[in-house]
Amino acid sequence: xxxxxxxxxxxxxxxxxxxxxxxxxxxxxxxxxxxxxxxxxxxxxxxxxxxxxxxxxxxxxxxxxxxxxxxxxxxxxxxxxxxxxxxxxxxxxxxxxxxxxxxxxxxxxxxxxxxxxxxxxxxxxxxxxxxxxxxxxxxxxxxxxxxxxxxxxxxxxxxxxxxxxxx
Numbered sequence: 001x002x003x004x005x006x007x008x009x010x011x012x013x014x015x016x017x018x019x020x021x022x023x024x025x026x027x028x029x030x031x032x033x034x035x036x037x038x039x040x041x042x043x044x045x046x047x048x049x050x051x052x053x054x055x056x057x058x059x060x061x062x063x064x065x066x067x068x069x070x071x072x073x074x075x076x077x078x079x080x081x082x083x084x085x086x087x088x089x090x091x092x093x094x095x096x097x098x099x100x101x102x103x104x105x106x107x108x109x110x111x112x113x114x115x116x117x118x119x120x121x122x123x124x125x126x127x128x129x130x131x132x133x134x135x136x137x138x139x140x141x142x143x144x145x146x147x148x149x150x151x152x153x154x155x156x157x158x159x160x161x162x163x164x165x166x167x
Contacts, residue, residue, distance in 0.1 A: 004131035086128035095134030103142035109156040
């Protein structure tokens with residue numbers, strides 16, 4: 001059985017200082033802070049690649065708002081991520097149709113090939129693995145997304161070739 005929960009630990013990341021400077025410049029360029037939290041979070045995620053606790057706290061401090069408000073926005077919108085992603089994020093649908101057609105085995109095959117768990121990034125930063133609830137393309141089950149590219153009717157035998165498309 002695959003672990004689609006991933007890791008769930010708070011950790012500090014060594015984030016590049018110059019990116020904080022770029023974020024500061026962006027925030028300072030706004031006509032007002034009010035009503036721009038989502039815009040600032042988009043910018044922060046585009047700079048850092050994700051929004052860990054320390055970036056959320058930084059944004060809260062810079063915008064003079066409670067960090068719980070920032071966290072609420074980050075955790076509500078699915079396009080924000082609190083975990084680092086690989087350059088080529090792999091997402092396997094675990095909806096009912098995909099699961100019934102072997103998505104759990106596909107997850108296991110990706111984990112074995114890449115030597116990382118769900119929620120982790122490969123040491124070279126190229127790939128990360130995550131699970132999705134439902135992609136909405138059940139006729140193509142099981143579905144795998146690599147970035148924007150969609151693979152349908154995926155079998156464990158195809159995993160090596162999918163990875164090779166992006167390596």
